[in-house]
Amino acid sequence: MSKRIWQHPDIPVEETEITSWRSVGELEKSPAFQEHLEREFPKGSGHLSEEERESSRRGFLKLMGASSALSGLALVSCRRPESYIVPYKKAPEWVIPGKPLFYASTRPTAEGGVPLVVTTFEGRPTKLETNREHPDGGASDALTQASVLNLYDPNRSRIFLNKGKKSSRKAFSKALTGIAKEPGKIAILVGEDDSPTRNRLRDELRSAYPAAKFFSYEALRGAGRRTANNAVFGSGSDDGCEVTVDFEKADRILSLDCDFLGVDPHGSAVEFSKRRQGGGSDYKHNIAADKMNRLYMVETAFSLTGGMADHRLRSKPSEILLVAVEIARKIENADQLSAEAKKELNGITKNFEILDGGYFFGGNPKDFSAWVSECATDLLKNAGKSLVLAGSRHNEELQRLAIAMNKALEAYGAGAPLQGVQTGREGYGTLQDFQGFVGSDTTVFLLGPANPVYDTPGDEFEKALASAKQSIHLGLRTDATANACTWHVPAAHYLESWSDARSATGVYSLLQPMILPLYDGVSEIELLSQLLTWKDVDWAKVASGDEKAPLLISGEGPKGAASPAYNEVRSTFAEIGEEGDTAWKEALKNGFLAGSEYASADPGEVGDVTKPAETEGLEVNFLADASIWDGRYIDNGWLQEAPDPISKLSWDNAALVSPKTAKELGVYDAIQELEPESNFPIVGKVKNAPKPLIGEGGNARAPMAEITTSAGRMQVPVLVAFGHADDCISIAVGYGQGASDGRDGTVVAREKDPFAVVGLVGINAGFNANAIRGEGFSAKVEKVEKLKAKYPVALVQEHNAMNGRALAREVSTNEVNHHGHPRSFENQVKNVAKQGPVDSHAPENISLYKRKGSAWEDDEDKQADLISDKIHQWGMAIDLNTCLGCNACLVACQAENNIPIVGKEQVAMGREMHWIRMDRYFATPTYERDSHGDVAKENGTKNKIKVPAWVFENPEFVPQPVACMHCENAPCETVCPVNATVHTEEGLNAMAYNRCIGTRYCANNCPYKARRFNFFDYNKNNPLIDHNLYKGPFAEAKVGDAPHLQRNPNVSVRMRGVMEKCTYCVQRLESAKIKQKQIGRQKTLKAGAHSTAVAVSADDLRIKVDSVRTACQDACPTQAISFGNILDVKKSQVWWAKNTDHQQKDGNFAPNPRNYSVLQYVGTVPRTTYLARVKNPNQAMPDAKYRGLATIHTA
């Protein structure tokens, strides 16, 4: 019997016809994709291949043999095994077994420390939340969420290495002694995070060792940005000047390839999203269009920021500067500008010829001219409230131009959105300086998180390193740089060390250890501090044996004394803050020192900019990777498995090209088919891929190409990226650090080798783009050649594809003409509910779960319907207007809910376990409209006129996170044969794992495809070892002894064969409720009465409004997720997101017009609802009429 196919209702005629798609397959209507839509899991994910069947049959026989042999033994010990409770000997203060403790700390990054509150269970840090008390807090991101896993990474370096061989702390201490005795020249290369303690130690080390010099390096920060900022805001090259952004004050934003909401953080995404909500993010008022910010984006490949943009121009990397110059020219011509500003801009623009730009708009230069001049006009009109951001990866010319434009727009200074600041990073040399400094008499310390041997272009760095007397690397991984150095010292994770950092606006923030170093790692501060103090050791006494030779201390000193890093941070704090314990304890509790921002710096002369050499033809654009950053997180399983937010590729990188370029390269059809052609050799092995192969199941193969630039050549799989600039290839850096399958251009790594450059997670992941990268982040392509080979890719864009009408909805602040009825923004918002075809006519749902009294129950309360709780009813609202699609929620959920990773092969088969699926759609109007708002037709014919190709090639990007919707009429519940998934009184769709027998009927019946099935024991057996999952009880367990320490003890670890899905973080809800239940005792004590005389009301038991947050909600950098008690009428944020305070005749409150339920016409009554996305296009722009219409219909 075939499955019943839901007949989706028609799209209302008054809606604009939209083409929306997730993948090439969907756009081209491939039959394979259609099959995906109709299945609950991708075909093959629920089937065993021949090979699997064979191994499971053999495994079964083995198991039977083994168990019958053992049964004799087993009978003897029939009683349950003894288990033990081992309490502390001396209970530490504050620790209550079973209750978490929270500490404020900071994750240091080059973009400013990320303020955190760390959840620890009996000393184990398990989850990182943002510190909302901190001035720069309130937002998290995927990298931060996943950084806790790095602490427990089984591949973490834990052994001192000398020339690649195992060494010891003692031997290294001796070597360090040698340096302290006879220092010679010392070069110390650190990261670009701003640690005041390190800065202080730097000064002290420089006076102790006059020949010591400090340098800083981060792969993705861009030398151009550093040079330009230092030259304009400072006086020299190492002044450590930066610019901070305050989006609260920004009405208009022009981003020149700056992914400030994604991988190139500038300013606070929280503030940006507040302005995106047009005055107030608490949903108490509708969005005021005039208070909304507007974002213009010029970029090469789609970024998350580009996805939020109201207007977007796709441009090759070399042309971004040219487009920027055109906008600058228009700004320059404005009357309102001072002569000085005009002169400064002219100093730049005069060196450039006028750009035709017609090819951006299908050969119409007028449109281009209109685009740049209207953009410039809009920025000028809002001078003082508008700003220009240039991408960090771009050259100095673009940076200087952006500064000049900002000066002209009066964007700097108090009250303006930008502020030049003086950071504490002054006096650190650049990488070039480093390479020039190092000689044969130099000792090199590499302390930063970067991996320069891998990520610097060419081999100059390697040469410099090799020429040094000796080199010492401190790092969490034995990466390429560790292997190239004389010494490698295992580093302490930031959750294991004392340190400090400046957050984005310079607030002094503290790092405190949550746990002693698991693998005896050494922190940077500890190393520098001891290098400094050892200068004063009396070596004569050591030689004579009167004093003991010093041994490098880490974690804690002898007899439990504090780490030297603690004393150093205390000294710094005494300088910056106050002396004494009171202020210190206060700062430690808060995680920061209030009122300690950076000093401001005013911009000076921008200087002239000469035009860089022109680049013709195909270019390659190097991207920062949203998952692994510059490659430092390559061994982080959560991040590797989180699909790239744009390409939806997990575990790999690929060359992204626009459909047009793909066609020119001859790979478009190959990408679209995705069917394997067996005569092609396949790079890398994907075992157990089921056959026959369809769609993007385990058999998805991308065609390989070889790209040659002047710097080198690389082989890489090619994928189509919509909205990508033509004549250009984008590749994320950081991948391809080590491989065991002999892939081209990658260091050979052996699996389970403790000193390999990558561990089991990072091995065979992606291709090394640094091989073709010269200086900078774009290069001219000399040759690109399609190869015969194909490469298996784990693309998840089609997995669990939801099917229906008006899934994601969008409106525009501009008036939209619908069939002669002009519709204002307010009317469009009112109409959001009707975008889903029959939503407005759908009959009220009748609950199937009315309980008609039960045999055991004589209580009337219990006969009420199942959603009966009068105290708490949980609900969630996800605001698509501020959702970036960034994966922070997805990774936070993984950390909170013990979600396993499944490995590339399992992901390729559609077996990923993420409870949140980050859907992303591309969409564009299909047809042109005439002046009445009707579909335009060719003169006198019925042929509808399609939108121009440049509109179609630059579609809108719509992200939509989907997890279990907790439907009140949940289709999954009615089909479960064992009642493993049932409703709770509080409106949760509960999942009882121990009851589930794995029929998967529920997943089959879920219209949102939100359920995940444990096909294997992913939690117990390591999915990354080849064929390991199929070995059942004989499989190798998780490698390493620590990963289980990260687990949340309040969430069951699921086993093979059970279904799982979002629970609304029920463990958090229950603990909040239980805490509230103490109120009876508290009231009794307060009243001084007998407990029977004190009543406890429903209001007493209701938890404080919005006091419980789900993991995804807490992590969201734009606060797009509201969650809470929908019975907190006019109080909880989620109530406001779903309702307005306008009371209707029936006594109910009118719904928030922007709020809607996905697939409401199916009648599921989901508790998770969505708010429509709002675009704020500039009416005068040539592309304005195509924006803000992206309502997604997939059926």
Added chain:
Amino acid sequence: MANFFPRWTNVLPLKIAICLGFAGAGVVVGFAYYATPKAQRVGYQPAQPIAYDHALHVGQLGLDCRYCHSFVEHSGQANIPSANTCWNCHQHVRKDSAKLAPLRRAYDKDFAGYDGEPLKWVRVHKNPDYVFFNHSAHVNRGVSCVSCHGKVNEMEVVFQAKSHSMGFCLDCHRSPENHLRPLEEVFNLDYDAEKYLTENEILDASGNRISTQKDLGKFLKAHWNIQSKDSCSTCHR
């Protein structure tokens, strides 16, 4: 041809079938009884590293439960006391008793056999990993220790007194009135409702004096808004 099988063999298959039927039924009945927590768990009484006597400490000396299980009102887990809790008294009381040697091995640095290894108490009450029982949610709402652990104050060696099966939990969650008592009496393991109600005057909502546990339970349930849930996520997460 001779008859190989004598006549009585004709009924043999029937006899075998009946016997097998009884044997099968016996196995089923036996399994249904002996494989349940009621038979498997109740009475489990392992030997502990220190023969701690609850009857002595609680029953005779009158220690409150919360002296040792100090976080029971705050945490999900009713903690087993850390060694320093024992040592608070026993550094003065019967310090040299041979029974206390394991404690001193763990805690007393002056003790000859000191090795610093923490005490390993044998777990008596063990719920499966997927059950999240929370002590504080119960003791703060008028459910006494006795309801689940029995009269520990009379146990010389602790044993499991109740089955702790899911049915056991649900019995109470469906009818909490059988177990609710005033908060003051939660840790009083000798509490007797009838006796208590004759000694203390507790009036119900309509002003009548309560005299039975059932009425008291019903009154407290309404008075304290007790809504013991029986949906899955109450205990399984």
